[in-house]
Amino acid sequence: MNASGTEPRPTPAGESRDDRPKVAAILPAFNEAERIGGVLRAVVGSKLVDEVIVVDDCSTDGTAEVASGFPGVRVIRLPKNLGKGGAMAAGVQSTRAEVLAFVDADLEGFETHHLDAIVSPVLSGACDMCVGVFRGGRFWSDTAQWITPYISGQRALVRRIFEAVPMMRELRMGAEVALNEAARRQRAVVRRVVLHGVSHAFKERKMGLVKGAAARAKMYGEIGRAMVRIRRRYPRRVWRRKGD
Ligand SMILES: Nc1nc2c(ncn2[C@@H]2O[C@H](COP(=O)(O)OP(=O)(O)OP(=O)(O)O)[C@@H](O)[C@H]2O)c(=O)[nH]1
Numbered sequence: 001m002n003a004s005g006t007e008p009r010p011t012p013a014g015e016s017r018d019d020r021p022k023v024a025a026i027l028p029a030f031n032e033a034e035r036i037g038g039v040l041r042a043v044v045g046s047k048l049v050d051e052v053i054v055v056d057d058c059s060t061d062g063t064a065e066v067a068s069g070f071p072g073v074r075v076i077r078l079p080k081n082l083g084k085g086g087a088m089a090a091g092v093q094s095t096r097a098e099v100l101a102f103v104d105a106d107l108e109g110f111e112t113h114h115l116d117a118i119v120s121p122v123l124s125g126a127c128d129m130c131v132g133v134f135r136g137g138r139f140w141s142d143t144a145q146w147i148t149p150y151i152s153g154q155r156a157l158v159r160r161i162f163e164a165v166p167m168m169r170e171l172r173m174g175a176e177v178a179l180n181e182a183a184r185r186q187r188a189v190v191r192r193v194v195l196h197g198v199s200h201a202f203k204e205r206k207m208g209l210v211k212g213a214a215a216r217a218k219m220y221g222e223i224g225r226a227m228v229r230i231r232r233r234y235p236r237r238v239w240r241r242k243g244d
């Protein structure tokens with residue numbers, strides 16, 4: 001039996017790609033043209049990943065064009081900005097992969113082995129969700145993840161957890177806290193792995209101090225609202241949909 005209490009999934013090591021569950025890497029990206037290339041180079045290098053999907057909803061800096069330049073990367077362009085949760089949901093809807101690996105498009109120092117470290121434990125059945133936390137990158141991104149490790153955007157999970165979230169499209173930056181709650185309610189096995197040397201570009205650096213600080217305040221508001229909504233509004237049975 002594996003972490004889900006179901007039949008064991010095959011381990012990735014030494015097996016042909018057809019024998020194991022399919023893995024989709026999904027990158028929600030909004031105005032990340034300067035940064036997404038480095039992340040995609042790492043992601044397309046992974047032998048564990050079968051499909052790479054970038055979801056761009058109305059970037060104005062050529063993010064989609066940069067992503068389209070990578071062979072094998074599928075770019076979804078949404079006509080309207082739906083926020084991070086909406087972009088993640090659109091990516092998931094476009095694939096049938098059973099294992100979903102989410103990766104932010106603004107990472108620095110992210111390499112293929114970091115992605116594999118997140119995906120492998122889920123693929124082997126050792127856990128249902130694996131969250132990657134930064135260490136040894138930049139002081140502030142380490143500190144932020146030390147305080148709130150479970151808000152990390154770097155994570156692999158079985159599809160069932162994602163599909164149990166009742167209103168992912170409305171949650172914007174609250175997507176990760178909703179996934180945590182879905183995992184908790186499903187009694188899923190969750191692991192953390194350390195991503196040594198990885199950090200990310202803060203909003204203040206991407207957008208400038210004033211706009212960045214405003215976007216940060218908005219993000220914390222969205223996270224707070226998501227926490228309140230998902231905990232209050234939905235009874236236990238809602239979170240136990242697929243395969244439970
Ligand atoms: N498609 C899409 N992606 C988004 C949206 N908002 C954020 N993202 C992406 O989600 C990832 C994380 O977003 P950030 O704004 O960097 O959030 P964060 O890393 O949690 O916050 P910081 O502490 O500011 O770095 C990045 O790849 C963003 O481009 C959005 O509205 N649409």
Ligand SMILES: [Mg+2]
Nearest residue numbers: 106200201202
């Ligand atoms: Mg970031």
